[in-house]
Amino acid sequence: MVKLLTGICTLLLLNGCASHSQTLYSELGGKQKVEEIVNNFVTEIEYDPVILPYFEGSDIDRFRAKLEEQICMVSGGGCSYTGDTMEQVHAGMNITETHFNHTVDLLINAMDKSGVPHPLQNRLLAELAKMRGQMLYR
Numbered sequence: 620m621v622k623l624l625t626g627i628c629t630l631l632l633l634n635g636c637a638s639h640s641q642t643l644y645s646e647l648g649g650k651q652k653v654e655e656i657v658n659n660f661v662t663e664i665e666y667d668p669v670i671l672p673y674f675e676g677s678d679i680d681r682f683r684a685k686l687e688e689q690i691c692m693v694s695g696g697g698c699s700y701t702g703d704t705m706e707q708v709h710a711g712m713n714i715t716e717t718h719f720n721h722t723v724d725l726l727i728n729a730m731d732k733s734g735v736p737h738p739l740q741n742r743l744l745a746e747l748a749k750m751r752g753q754m755l756y757r
Contacts, residue, residue, distance in 0.1 A: 643742050644696030652733060653690050657683055659729035670722055673712055693746040705753035714755055 647653060661683060664670050674682070681702075691698035702708070723744065730740045 642695030643739065643746070644691055644694040647694060647735060647739055647743065649696070650687075650691070652735070653687050653694075653696070655733045656726075656729050656735065657686050657690070659732045660686070660726050663725040663729050664722075667721075667725060670718065670725060673714070673718070690743070690747075693749075694743060705750045706757060709754045709757040712754075712757055714757065716755065719751065719755055 644653070647656075661679060664674060685700070685702035688698050688700045688702065690696075692700045726744070726747075727740060730743070735743075
């Protein structure tokens, strides 16, 4: 009986560890889902009169590619971000807290449209939020 209980406990422990070893990137759905989120985000921006002016003159294809890299990197997908620093990208934009928060709302809308569960959204947003100070008032 003790061996059976020990075996069951070991299996439960290993199963618990296995579920935590999965990266946020894979939990999100990997490359395909990240591309979907980014595409939805670009569409959200395209139809938003408040945030769209920040992207005037931007190379949207480059933005798309670099955001996909960045999300992959911060979510443990094994990618490297090859773009400019957040300070460089946002220099001269003078992004306010209000505009930053509004952009986060657009990203949440994009993730909702992609069917990303809220707990995963929160985890991704927590990773991306680490760059907040590099974007505001530049």
